[in-house]
Amino acid sequence: MGPQGEGAWLLSPPEEADSAAYHEQLLARRSPPLPVCVRLDAGGGKGKGVFATRDIEEGELIFAERPLAGVQHVANKADLPACANCFRALVTPERAVADILCAAIGRLSGDAGRHGHDSSDGSGSSGCAGSEEGEEFDPAEAARRAALIEAAVDAPTLEGFINGTRRLPRSELVETPDKVPCLGGCDEVFCSEACARAAWDSQHCLLCPVGRRRDGGGDASTSGGGGGGGGSADAKGKGKASGKGAGGSSGGGGGIRASYRGASGSGSGGGGKGGRARAGADAEETVAGGRLRRARLAAFLEHADETNDSLRLAAQVLAMTLVKAEAELRALRSGAAAASSGSEAGPGSPEAGAPGDAAPPAGAPEAGAAEPRLRRAALRRAWMPFAVAQKAPYWEVLSVDPEDDPEEEMTGESLRLLRAAWVYASILGMFEQNNLAINLPSPAAAYLALPRNEAALPDAAERAALELELEPLRLALGDDLHSLAVEGTAFFALQSCCNHSCAPSAAAEGDPCGEARLVAARRIAAGEEVTISYVEEEGVGLEERRAALAAYGFECRCGRCEADALAAGVAVL
Numbered sequence: 001m002g003p004q005g006e007g008a009w010l011l012s013p014p015e016e017a018d019s020a021a022y023h024e025q026l027l028a029r030r031s032p033p034l035p036v037c038v039r040l041d042a043g044g045g046k047g048k049g050v051f052a053t054r055d056i057e058e059g060e061l062i063f064a065e066r067p068l069a070g071v072q073h074v075a076n077k078a079d080l081p082a083c084a085n086c087f088r089a090l091v092t093p094e095r096a097v098a099d100i101l102c103a104a105i106g107r108l109s110g111d112a113g114r115h116g117h118d119s120s121d122g123s124g125s126s127g128c129a130g131s132e133e134g135e136e137f138d139p140a141e142a143a144r145r146a147a148l149i150e151a152a153v154d155a156p157t158l159e160g161f162i163n164g165t166r167r168l169p170r171s172e173l174v175e176t177p178d179k180v181p182c183l184g185g186c187d188e189v190f191c192s193e194a195c196a197r198a199a200w201d202s203q204h205c206l207l208c209p210v211g212r213r214r215d216g217g218g219d220a221s222t223s224g225g226g227g228g229g230g231g232s233a234d235a236k237g238k239g240k241a242s243g244k245g246a247g248g249s250s251g252g253g254g255g256i257r258a259s260y261r262g263a264s265g266s267g268s269g270g271g272g273k274g275g276r277a278r279a280g281a282d283a284e285e286t287v288a289g290g291r292l293r294r295a296r297l298a299a300f301l302e303h304a305d306e307t308n309d310s311l312r313l314a315a316q317v318l319a320m321t322l323v324k325a326e327a328e329l330r331a332l333r334s335g336a337a338a339a340s341s342g343s344e345a346g347p348g349s350p351e352a353g354a355p356g357d358a359a360p361p362a363g364a365p366e367a368g369a370a371e372p373r374l375r376r377a378a379l380r381r382a383w384m385p386f387a388v389a390q391k392a393p394y395w396e397v398l399s400v401d402p403e404d405d406p407e408e409e410m411t412g413e414s415l416r417l418l419r420a421a422w423v424y425a426s427i428l429g430m431f432e433q434n435n436l437a438i439n440l441p442s443p444a445a446a447y448l449a450l451p452r453n454e455a456a457l458p459d460a461a462e463r464a465a466l467e468l469e470l471e472p473l474r475l476a477l478g479d480d481l482h483s484l485a486v487e488g489t490a491f492f493a494l495q496s497c498c499n500h501s502c503a504p505s506a507a508a509e510g511d512p513c514g515e516a517r518l519v520a521a522r523r524i525a526a527g528e529e530v531t532i533s534y535v536e537e538e539g540v541g542l543e544e545r546r547a548a549l550a551a552y553g554f555e556c557r558c559g560r561c562e563a564d565a566l567a568a569g570v571a572v573l
């Protein structure tokens with residue numbers, strides 16, 4: 001079976017020249033210039049890759065970037081609500097500390113259940129309980145931990161942290177954003193009006209299941225009546241959303257893990273039901289040049305939340321592309337009009353968007369047929385950031401036989417809901433191969449890092465005093481400090497160009513504001529490839545690494561693999 005039907009062209013890789021020009025433009029926008037370039041042929045059959053353009057020192061920040069598209073795992077939204085646009089956590093450090101300690105207390109006392117926010121958010125019970133299933137209970141360790149927690153906080157203090165009546169010293173230095181609701185009225189939450197608007201303008205106008213603008217405004221791309229129907233605004237989803245492969249929920253200090261495969265949270269189910277704001281009527285709207293029924297969107301989103309985060313991400317990418325294509329179309333139309341009236345500025349100019357697809361000027365002999373070509377050109381330009389990514393269909397990049405995989409059923413159901421069979425499956429496949437798991441530190445971790453944060457607390461004596469003051473709390477939290485994090489999955493333009501090595505030259509990490517940072521793991525010489533590890537590689541043997549990488553459809557031939565294979569007398573392909 002091959003790509004067929006309307007939209008199949010989205011799957012064909014762009015011309016080499018267009019791809020090269022796109023990556024050049026991507027890098028040219030960065031100031032100061034980045035110490036890397038993208039080579040279309042990294043060698044060894046790897047496809048494209050990222051290479052150092054100068055010597056890069058160990059520990060140096062190679063680049064930081066925001067995701068082009070991303071979603072927080074549904075179940076994680078209940079544990080730690082974050083901005084749906086930039087992934088900033090939306091709770092106070094006190095609340096995050098209390099949630100971690102409550103979970104620990106629940107676990108230590110052997111209670112079943114799990115920790116989490118209650119739906120009233122910030123008041124009353126924290127749902128304080130929960131030992132993780134399968135964990136071994138060590139009474140001596142439990143007693144030691146319980147004593148540390150008791151020494152750090154008493155019950156009324158913990159309660160005060162939860163209901164907002166008690167503060168931690170200097171916690172005002174870790175800013176807690178206000179919760180700003182979705183412009184359209186669904187249950188998405190943002191950290192600012194700017195984020196709410198940015199999400200709406202870039203894709204959420206097409207994905208909001210309610211779609212009634214609370215600011216009463218329309219926008220250039222939206223017309224027509226709303227889908228109506230209010231519905232619940234309960235953002236709480238239950239169940240696990242992530243879990244396949246070496247994914248992002250491992251804690252460990254937060255970061256955007258260099259683990260593509262684990263990002264998708266597939267086959268996990270459980271979230272969202274009943275929490276989705278539903279459009280009541282099946283009314284049709286015209287949004288971003290297309291017809292939209294929000295009630296059907298609600299069904300799609302509910303299904304996505306119950307199955308796999310990649311479905312939401314795929315929808316986000318399609319929505320972004322359609323919205324951007326509208327803007328590109330306007331630019332192309334005005335470029336065509338300018339060209340026909342003799343102006344220099346035309347669709348081929350760098351400002352007009354991605355290269356290629358020059359459209360015929362209006363007024364030219366084929367002007368009557370120009371509009372469909374302009375539309376196609378606009379779509380191609382909008383699609384460019386994703387066109388350059390690998391896109392095997394979802395079932396081809398699954399590590400299990402699709403026949404045995406309930407996820408194929410999921411894809412089928414989702415396809416039915418989104419009605420774009422092959423293209424959609426391939427877009428899902430793109431996420432299996434290109435995503436990064438998001439794992440951003442909670443406000444509790446940001447707070448505990450204050451004594452080392454010179455920018456936030458410039459006075460060294462104050463930092464030292466705070467360090468002392470926080471010591472009991474640090475001991476009480478222990479390794480659990482990193483058990484609470486903003487977790488999700490996202491697609492990054494530059495990091496998705498990085499190839500894998502089991503002895504990577506760089507590592508991906510995240511900051512609390514949702515940026516992925518690529519940091520040199522060692523000195524990288526000019527001309528050397530910048531690689532990351534897609535799987536857990538530290539202390540992991542060759543066979544295990546190979547098994548984890550099999551799902552990506554390649555066998556790693558890095559120096560470490562070759563040395564390990566030689567030592568074990570195993571063949572290297």
Ligand SMILES: C[S@@+](CC[C@H](N)C(=O)[O-])C[C@H]1O[C@@H](n2cnc3c(N)ncnc32)[C@H](O)[C@@H]1O
Nearest residue numbers: 046047048390433434496497498499500552554
């Ligand atoms: C995130 S993309 C990396 C960029 C990719 N090379 C491209 O051309 O878009 C991941 C894909 O790159 C390829 N790849 C990455 N590392 C590789 C390696 N060490 N050996 C062979 N192929 C690799 C695999 O096809 C993998 O699914």
